[in-house]
Amino acid sequence: MKYVDEYRDEASAKALLAAIARDARRPWTLMEICGGQTHTLLRSGVDRMLPDTITLVHGPGCPVCVTPLEQIDRALAIARRPGVVFTSFGDMLRVPGSTTDLLAIKSEGGDVRIVYSPLDAVKLAQKHPDRQVVFFAVGFETTAPPNAMAAWQARQLGLDNFSLLVSHVLVPPAMEAILGSPHNRVQGFLAAGHVCAVMGYWEYEPLAEKHRIPITVTGFEPIDLLHGILLTVRALESGRHGVENQYSRAVTRDGNLPAQELVRRVFEPCDRKWRGIGAIPGSGLRLREEFAAFDAERRFEVGDLTAEESPLCIAGEILQGLKKPHLCPAFGTQCTPERPLGAPMVSAEGACSAYFRYARAS
């Protein structure tokens, strides 16, 4: 398939690997932000083909993983209510809350449904005017424009039975938190290509300047990742910092302006707690007051809920790139994709699930 197959070509991968091995004269630690990129790296085996000079640590770019426990518990409380149709992307269904998960609520008779797009949830609300349809609006900047469109269309359609349980997060404040940590070991970033397709990459320029590090906007196929690693290594070796754009076929500096405009009209920035990491100032989005009627937290009055994490799970250290998943004592024993303690073992973008699926236990 065009724009897919050529970016998985083995000969091109070998050529890029040779270039990386030649150019990386010193050891470097890079972080790929997005969990989708982590999975590509492990599934393709690129992580094992890289020279010893390159260490990849895995970033917090897994929306399912960083959605706070309280918000999962709110989702569970709402999904249990009679008359509610609770809709979500499939990844959220097995994420453990304090006591249960959405899949268990579904099996107990709750009306929990997986949707492909938030607009499918809007359609469900139109089709079932006697039911309250709630959509679990999690995700990074990539998913904010689709979710903003769902809120906007619901308002245009005058729907009073549709709402969003919002847990949106933003990448640049998380990168700032990682770089500002005294334990930080990241020397260069592979920025998430699809977040940048929406937001552009101008936001990363002050970060690169302040911390004097290279940031390379990178795509999701193996060739993209190898090319992104090569560009970052070359910048590090020559002492350059700044932002480079590997994923130029889909990303411009300004990003997608119509998408940013609707996100601004529907959402506003807020402080947000990240599961396993803690509160990061200005790192989230919430619905603006004009869209308060579509806020599920207000509609179902679940705002005050608090919750405690499993003491065994080290998801926070993994999401900050401080530890690798297989170094967790619970990895593959008390914690597996079938019986997860933490969200990174569940999600298709979680680092723990990638290590488990692609057998990186040693």
Place this chain on the structure above:
Amino acid sequence: MCLGVPGRVLEVIPNALGVPQGRVDFGGIVKEVCFAYTPDARVGEYVVVHVGFAISKIDEREAVRVFDYLRETGELAELAEAAPAPRPLAADGDPRR
């Protein structure tokens, strides 16, 4: 969740609210897609689709940049003799999913 899949635009038509909606072909699988954020996408062009939304058009000229680089530097030629017949690497996210 930030999975974005490239596909070819088959059709774009405004819906009842005036929002452009249409269909995209992902290597044989066709899905309904919202074009509100790529209003200039035309039939036959390629877009990156995320949760039912086209978030970006694919720039054909930029798409070959990495391969141009490999050809120009001779990186591919250097390896051509040693390499067996190329086969694709497994990547995450089957685009036809």
